Amino acid sequence: MDTEHPDLTESLCAQVREAAAGRYALRIIGGDTKRGLGRAVVGEPLSLAGHRGVVSFEPSELVVTARAGTPLAELEARLNQAGQMLPYEPLLTGPACTLGGAVASGLSGPRRPWAGALRDFVLGVRVIDAKGQALRFGGEVMKNVAGYDLSRLMTGSHGCLGVITEVSLKVLPKPRAQLSLRFELGWEEAARRLAKWRAQPLPLAGACHDGKALRLRLEGGEAAVAATHARLGGERFDDQWWQRLRRFELELFDDPRPLWRLSLPPGTARLPIEGEALLDWGGAQHWLKSDAPATRIHAEARRCGGHACCFDGAQVELPFTPLDAVMLRYHQRLKAQLDPLGIFNPGRLYPEL
Amino acid sequence: MLYDEHLDGALPRTDLAELVDALSAIRPPLELLSSREELTPYECDGLSAYRSPPLLVALPDDLEQIGEILNICRRLGVPVVTRGAGTGLSGGAMPLPQGLLLVLSRFKGILELDAERCLARVEPGVRNLAISQAAAPHGLYYAPDPSSQIACSIGGNMAENAGGVHCLKYGLTVHNLLAAQVLTIEGERLSLGGEALDAPGFDLLALFTGSEGMLGVITEITVKLLPKPPSAKVLLASFDELEDAGRAVAEIISAGVIPAGLEMMDRLAIEAAEAFVHAGYPLDVSAILICELDGVEADVTEQCARVRTVLERTGSREIRLARDEAERQRFWAGRKNAFPAVGRLAPDYYCMDGTIPRRRLAAVLERIASLADEHQLRVANVFHAGDGNLHPLILFDANQAEQLERAERLGARILELCVEVGGSITGEHGVGREKINQMCVQFRAPELEHFRAVKAAFDPEGLLNPGKQVPTLARCAEYGAMHVHASNLAFAELERF
Numbered sequence: 053m054d055t056e057h058p059d060l061t062e063s064l065c066a067q068v069r070e071a072a073a074g075r076y077a078l079r080i081i082g083g084d085t086k087r088g089l090g091r092a093v094v095g096e097p098l099s100l101a102g103h104r105g106v107v108s109f110e111p112s113e114l115v116v117t118a119r120a121g122t123p124l125a126e127l128e129a130r131l132n133q134a135g136q137m138l139p140y141e142p143l144l145t146g147p148a149c150t151l152g153g154a155v156a157s158g159l160s161g162p163r164r165p166w167a168g169a170l171r172d173f174v175l176g177v178r179v180i181d182a183k184g185q186a187l188r189f190g191g192e193v194m195k196n197v198a199g200y201d202l203s204r205l206m207t208g209s210h211g212c213l214g215v216i217t218e219v220s221l222k223v224l225p226k227p228r229a230q231l232s233l234r235f236e237l238g239w240e241e242a243a244r245r246l247a248k249w250r251a252q253p254l255p256l257a258g259a260c261h262d263g264k265a266l267r268l269r270l271e272g273g274e275a276a277v278a279a280t281h282a283r284l285g286g287e288r289f290d291d292q293w294w295q296r297l298r299r300f301e302l303e304l305f306d307d308p309r310p311l312w313r314l315s316l317p318p319g320t321a322r323l324p325i326e327g328e329a330l331l332d333w334g335g336a337q338h339w340l341k342s343d344a345p346a347t348r349i350h351a352e353a354r355r356c357g358g359h360a361c362c363f364d365g366a367q368v369e370l371p372f373t374p375l376d377a378v379m380l381r382y383h384q385r386l387k388a389q390l391d392p393l394g395i396f397n398p399g400r401l402y403p404e405l
Numbered sequence: 406m407l408y409d410e411h412l413d414g415a416l417p418r419t420d421l422a423e424l425v426d427a428l429s430a431i432r433p434p435l436e437l438l439s440s441r442e443e444l445t446p447y448e449c450d451g452l453s454a455y456r457s458p459p460l461l462v463a464l465p466d467d468l469e470q471i472g473e474i475l476n477i478c479r480r481l482g483v484p485v486v487t488r489g490a491g492t493g494l495s496g497g498a499m500p501l502p503q504g505l506l507l508v509l510s511r512f513k514g515i516l517e518l519d520a521e522r523c524l525a526r527v528e529p530g531v532r533n534l535a536i537s538q539a540a541a542p543h544g545l546y547y548a549p550d551p552s553s554q555i556a557c558s559i560g561g562n563m564a565e566n567a568g569g570v571h572c573l574k575y576g577l578t579v580h581n582l583l584a585a586q587v588l589t590i591e592g593e594r595l596s597l598g599g600e601a602l603d604a605p606g607f608d609l610l611a612l613f614t615g616s617e618g619m620l621g622v623i624t625e626i627t628v629k630l631l632p633k634p635p636s637a638k639v640l641l642a643s644f645d646e647l648e649d650a651g652r653a654v655a656e657i658i659s660a661g662v663i664p665a666g667l668e669m670m671d672r673l674a675i676e677a678a679e680a681f682v683h684a685g686y687p688l689d690v691s692a693i694l695i696c697e698l699d700g701v702e703a704d705v706t707e708q709c710a711r712v713r714t715v716l717e718r719t720g721s722r723e724i725r726l727a728r729d730e731a732e733r734q735r736f737w738a739g740r741k742n743a744f745p746a747v748g749r750l751a752p753d754y755y756c757m758d759g760t761i762p763r764r765r766l767a768a769v770l771e772r773i774a775s776l777a778d779e780h781q782l783r784v785a786n787v788f789h790a791g792d793g794n795l796h797p798l799i800l801f802d803a804n805q806a807e808q809l810e811r812a813e814r815l816g817a818r819i820l821e822l823c824v825e826v827g828g829s830i831t832g833e834h835g836v837g838r839e840k841i842n843q844m845c846v847q848f849r850a851p852e853l854e855h856f857r858a859v860k861a862a863f864d865p866e867g868l869l870n871p872g873k874q875v876p877t878l879a880r881c882a883e884y885g886a887m888h889v890h891a892s893n894l895a896f897a898e899l900e901r902f
Contacts, residue, residue, distance in 0.1 A: 112764065172576065181855060187852045189852065193792075194760070194791075194832075195760050197565065198847050199836070199856050200612060201579065225661035251520055276704045357600050358599070378594070386607065389861055390859070390862075
């Protein structure tokens with residue numbers, strides 16, 4: 053254990069037990085920077101912010117374990133010192149955003165299509181169940197198939213199935229070289245090139261189209277990056293642009309309309325929805341600023357084989373694309389089994405959960 | 406390790422005639438096997454030490470038949486064990502004498518292979534290697550490569566979350582799936598995942614991966630295909646001290662290199678492999694490391710140089726770079742044939758599958774050696790060093806009355822050792838029936854109850870693969886690893902068997 057912060061697990065368990073005994077709901081928060089992501093939760097705040105600190109970090113094992121309240125900035129700085137990183141680039145929704153919130157929302161940044169998603173790197177979690185008991189699933193090893201994969205089930209469940217208190221993650225060395233290239237071309241031509249490159253072993257680590265140009269990020273060994281640059285051409289730009297994208301600091305995000313994330317099959321063109329958009333992940337993740345009705349956005353996303361969620365959820369009735377009836381029923385059954393009293397973030401994802 | 410109703414829970418009584426009658430009404434008719442000779446080939450999977458013939462084998466040809474089989478079994482309360490190619494090493498597809506064995510080996514269709522979208526949509530009975538073979542003309546492949554890849558089916562791979570020798574860089578099955586279709590015991594069709602890189606709601610695709618056929622029946626899988634790396638080089642390094650080899654593994658990774666494969670073998674495994682396939686391994690060394698680096702040519706050359714420096718610094722006696730593809734294949738052949746090679750040293754061997762933090766390797770191998778002495782058995786060690794996955798192979802003779810029992814006891818001690826040093830009882834083979842007792846060491850009562858709650862959400866009557874993966878508290882109490890007392894028993898209100 054190498055953190056100076058106190059372990060608050062016991063007191064968090066006690067707060068869950070009180071909520072269970074008193075039959076009141078809990079609104080689980082870390083840095084409270086994702087307040088708008090999903091439906092508003094009415095409940096007593098359960099703050100994980102004080103339960104923080106890196107518990108263990110062994111660079112040669114490629115594993116870091118940290119408490120849920122650890123600010124992502126602190127965690128990433130620590131890894132950076134050792135020349136390592138969180139490959140999926142968790143989205144930074146604000147300076148206070150925490151590891152727990154990142155894992156509970158399960159969202160990944162620009163490198164995701166090539167490096168894998170946050171859920172792919174989760175090795176283990178500690179959670180508090182609906183009885184206020186501290187449980188541990190998974191662990192700190194790369195391969196572990198003992199029991200159902202509850203670590204990944206908890207990832208992206210938006211706090212609806214339990215309280216994540218600690219997470220073990222696989223980490224990777226930072227790439228030795230990085231280069232960002234801009235190509236002035238329309239989406240159709242960009243999509244055509246991306247499709248061709250996809251089946252080739254290129255050192256790609258970012259592909260975003262902003263309506264005017266395709267931005268690429270190359271990462272890998274110096275020689276491979278240089279050779280790819282020579283082959284593809286393009287105009288260099290500042291690598292920090294990708295950080296501004298994951299921090300929601302690009303101009304698009306200043307637009308006052310609600311922010312939507314659309315998750316779509318790779319190569320999906322701009323959907324016919326009014327508003328401003330940025331096509332990240334080679335078209336598989338669209339950032340959309342739009343005041344179109346939620347039902348319309350969900351329908352369009354679904355038509356293309358994807359789904360949507362709203363980052364300004366308080367402004368819309370259904371921030372997450374609804375599940376079909378059978379899927380919803382199994383979600384309800386899972387929720388009923390793991391949170392029978394409905395105390396964990398009720399309604400955050402869907403009114404029925 | 407046969408199903409024990411006293412410890413694993415009561416099972417419904419099945420009336421064979423009634424079941425056969427109901428299944429015979431399915432149109433088009435499906436093949437059913439029930440005679441003793443027909444059932445024998447199905448009485449075990451790859452873990453042949455445990456055998457138990459099923460009541461009945463069903464070999465459906467289409468999806469509708471699977472749906473009807475599940476409906477009938479649910480109506481009549483018949484337990485269902487799903488089986489793919491039957492190569493699993495943990496008894497995950499071990500049948501029940503009062504249950505139906507649902508064999509999906511006829512679902513061999515590659516429904517779609519799209520080189521541009523880099524995916525293949527396949528039926529569950531398709532062999533792992535067949536996917537890579539079909540993708541090869543497009544310069545693509547399916548990454549997870551369990552050693553049984555020539556025979557094992559993708560449905561079984563998903564059910565067990567199978568691994569292979571390239572997991573550190575390319576992940577397990579769960580990292581290489583895009584979507585799956587499953588049928589629940591209630592006959593409902595769930596579509597998990599999709600072509601988008603994530604799906605709405607809970608991550609049920611991850612939950613079903615590695616759930617050992619206990620939550621539903623997998624009927625279709627969409628896998629991700631990767632471009633084949635243009636260059637792969639293999640280094641073979643020998644060490645006089647196991648500890649130095651362990652240190653080399655940690656330092657390679659600390660140097661910022663992620664090898665495609667990083668394998669270690671100990672002296673007994675080396676000798677066996679060399680005698681079997683003449684891979685050209687050095688003898689009289691304590692350990693060898695096989696390190697494969699892949700990617701674009703320039704990067705691979707640069708990484709090779711870096712790994713070589715680390716190996717020299719950590720005291721490797723000899724370092725060889727495979728000069729050509731033939732030598733690369735030969736270096737791998739020894740490792741990939743290690744199990745059958747070790748199998749020649751004794752009438753039987755028992756393969757363990759623990760994972761440990763890499764830094765504990767030398768200490769763990771030392772403990773395994775002394776445990777082996779204690780049990781008067783020999784153990785050869787083969788190790789996916791890159792991802793901490795240890796395969797101790799316990800040599801024994803099943804014809805010697807108590808040797809199997811002694812091998813099982815030693816195996817149990819080794820798995821407990823893995824848990825003790827912060828690892829896991831299974832890295833890629835699954836719990837199945839084999840490690841059901843060790844689950845009581847890995848998890849505490851409330852965690853096991855949590856697993857049971859998940860199971861209940863999908864299979865409330867417990868008809869899918871009962872007795873596998875998640876032990877009852879009664880079993881754990883009997884196994885003695887868990888201190889269950891009436892006074893502090895969590896969920897004291899729950900019924901116990």
